[in-house]
Amino acid sequence: MTRCVLVVDDEPDIRAVARLSLERVGGLRVIEASSGMEALDIVASSQPDAVLLDVMMPRVDGPTTYALLQADPRTRDIPVLLLTARADATERERWLAEGVRGVLAKPFDPMELPRLVSESLGWGP
Template sequence: MLVVDDEEDILEIARLSLERLAGWSVVTASSGPDALQMARTESVEAVLLDVMMPGTDGPATVALLKADEATRHIPIVLLTAKAQSSDRQELNKLDIAGILQKPFDPVSLAGEVATVLGWDDG
């Protein structure tokens, strides 16, 4: 799992949650370009991606990942604080597996990600 967020504390909480509670292998990135590089070089089964980041934001990062032959198959789950339905409708137009809300519950994060991705267990 690749977790992408520009806020270091959120990266750390998500990483610890997914590693310790779900036993997943997690790598992190703090920007869209870093996410693309990590997705190309690491064995990543999915991406948990923040929507609002400086520079290359979540939607732009989705476009980068989907345009690259090496990464286009990786499912992406967006993580957003945007709660308005109009924002969510725009995000749902992207080629993503789903959207999770920020702030998230670290205890239930892995289960929510697994559900969105259609994985049997989290």
């Protein structure tokens, strides 16, 4: 069965590119959320296989969204990858220590993104 990734980013252009990349290159199914709050609702209702979560978003940012997902027993086990435009080594280490499965950098190569996502999540080819 095709795996489903929830892409959360407040930038519609980036969601569109990530969707094309993950669907066309990676053969994955993509659903989208434009904010942290919307992501919480969709994760609870759709139970995606993974969440690709932008760090810098207005109001509820990526790390806060991750913390809220972790706090909810229904969403706690869904793996999360963070996508960030300013991955400082210290921040990255802290997020990984908190249980985030991977930290991917912006800008990304759309031909590489599906492989990076799969590798971080331990999904086979």
